[in-house]
Each structure stands twice: as C-alpha cells, then as structure tokens.
Amino acid sequence: MRDHTALNTADLGAVFDAHVKYEFVDHDVDATMRTMVAEPYLLNLPTVAGGVGAVEVRRFYERYFVGKMPADTTITRISRTVGQDQVIDELVLSFTHNVPLDYMLPGVPPTGKHVELPHVVVMKFEHGRIAHEHIYWDQASLLVQVGLLDPKRLPVVGVEQARKLLDKSLPSNILLKAERG
Numbered sequence: 001m002r003d004h005t006a007l008n009t010a011d012l013g014a015v016f017d018a019h020v021k022y023e024f025v026d027h028d029v030d031a032t033m034r035t036m037v038a039e040p041y042l043l044n045l046p047t048v049a050g051g052v053g054a055v056e057v058r059r060f061y062e063r064y065f066v067g068k069m070p071a072d073t074t075i076t077r078i079s080r081t082v083g084q085d086q087v088i089d090e091l092v093l094s095f096t097h098n099v100p101l102d103y104m105l106p107g108v109p110p111t112g113k114h115v116e117l118p119h120v121v122v123m124k125f126e127h128g129r130i131a132h133e134h135i136y137w138d139q140a141s142l143l144v145q146v147g148l149l150d151p152k153r154l155p156v157v158g159v160e161q162a163r164k165l166l167d168k169s170l171p172s173n174i175l176l177k178a179e180r181g
Contacts, residue, residue, distance in 0.1 A: 011128065012125050013082055013087055015035055015129070016123050020075070023061075023065065024069065032061060036057070039052075039053045040057050040131055040133075041053070041056075041133075042133045044104070046137055047103060047139070049064065049104075050103075064102050065103055072095055073094070075092070075094075076091060076092045086122065088123075089120070089123075090118070090165075091121065092119070094114070094116045096115070097110050097111045097114075108146065111147055115142060115159075118137065120136040121135050122134040144158030144159075145159055
C-alpha cells in the first residue's frame with residue numbers, strides 16, 4: 001500500500017489532471033469524487049457556486065457541472081505551479097454558450113456566443129487527495145463575451161483578456177485613455 005503522505009509534487013499534478021479528465025472528458029462524478037478527500041469543498045468565486053462536504057460537492061457536480069459543459073469546451077493551460085500540498089493552474093476555458101451554465105451564468109439562457117475566459121484553479125491537497133478547489137475568473141469579461149455587459153460603458157474587456165494571455169504581442173493598455181490617443 002502506498003503512503004499518500006509522501007506524494008511528490010508530480011503526483012499532485014497527476015491527481016489534478018485526473019480530476020479534470022473525469023470532469024471534462026469522462027463526465028464521471030464518481031471518479032471525480034474519488035480524487036477528493038471525504039469532505040471536500042468547492043468554490044467558484046465569481047458566483048459563489050460549489051459546495052461544502054461530499055454531499056454538497058457531489059450535488060453541485062451532478063446538477064451543474066460534470067457533463068453539463070458545452071460539447072466544444074477546451075482547456076488551454078498557460079502555467080502550472082506545484083507546491084508541497086497545492087497545485088495552481090492558470091488556464092483559458094473556451095466554449096460556445098449553447099447550453100445553460102448555471103454555475104457561471106445563473107438564470108441566463110444560452111446566448112450562442114463563443115467565450116474564451118482565463119481561469120485560475122487552486123487545488124489544495126491532503127494526503128494525496130483534493131481537499132478544496134478555488135476557481136477564479138473575471139465575471140465582467142464573461143458578461144461582455146455573452147453580450148450582457150457593454151464594454152463601451154464600463155472599463156472592462158471581453159475576449160481580449162484571453163487573447164492577450166495567449167499572445168503577448170497583442171496590444172497592452174487598451175483601456176488606458178492616454179494609450180488610445
């Protein structure tokens with residue numbers, strides 16, 4: 001039997017990757033839950049969606065997340081930081097908003113709009129299993145991309161965030177008046 005207290009950082013990354021595969025590729029709630037501690041918690045910060053404890057996390061996965069993402073969803077990893085008991089991924093989640101996404105856009109019917117949205121996912125581990133996930137994205141960028149927020153009226157951007165993250169040669173400072181001329 002393996003001593004999970006001695007997992008190396010590569011193992012934590014592998015658990016993270018397996019967890020994401022079970023969510024996005026296999027659509028397997030049971031397998032996803034097996035990567036987690038007995039009483040995990042999950043928090044999508046922009047909408048405060050998720051759950052505390054196995055019952056609530058499972059409920060969230062079953063009702064709102066696992067197998068509920070658009071078919072064209074892709075994940076592009078930008079960077080990964082692995083610590084002794086934590087893995088942080090910076091990524092871009094891309095999809096067409098053609099199904100309800102209540103955990104991201106509660107009460108918003110599908111818009112048919114394509115979205116490219118930077119995310120940061122922080123996974124904390126205990127004994128080789130995921131204890132919690134904190135997931136961050138810019139809700140204003142999402143709302144701009146699905147047409148619910150007017151970037152001309154507020155200092156916000158939409159897809160430009162993801163595009164700049166993926167291509168540093170794109171213009172910076174696009175919201176700064178002095179830079180626009």
